[in-house]
Amino acid sequence: MFLGVDGEGAARYWDSYEFAVAVVSVAGDAEKVELVDTAFETLSQWCEYTRRERG
Numbered sequence: 001m002f003l004g005v006d007g008e009g010a011a012r013y014w015d016s017y018e019f020a021v022a023v024v025s026v027a028g029d030a031e032k033v034e035l036v037d038t039a040f041e042t043l044s045q046w047c048e049y050t051r052r053e054r055g
Helices: 043-054
Strands: 002-005 011-015 020-024 030-034
Antiparallel strands (some): 020 030
């Protein structure tokens, strides 16, 4: 599921099967961040953090 684009132009996608966020930079580099490896318990918390930190 597409979550949006942050202030730096990176696109973010939610993978509900792996409970992970895929981040794709403007240059096309991709990174997968599993929610369990963050300080956040929910996708909503992750999204709020991203809004505050990266726009």
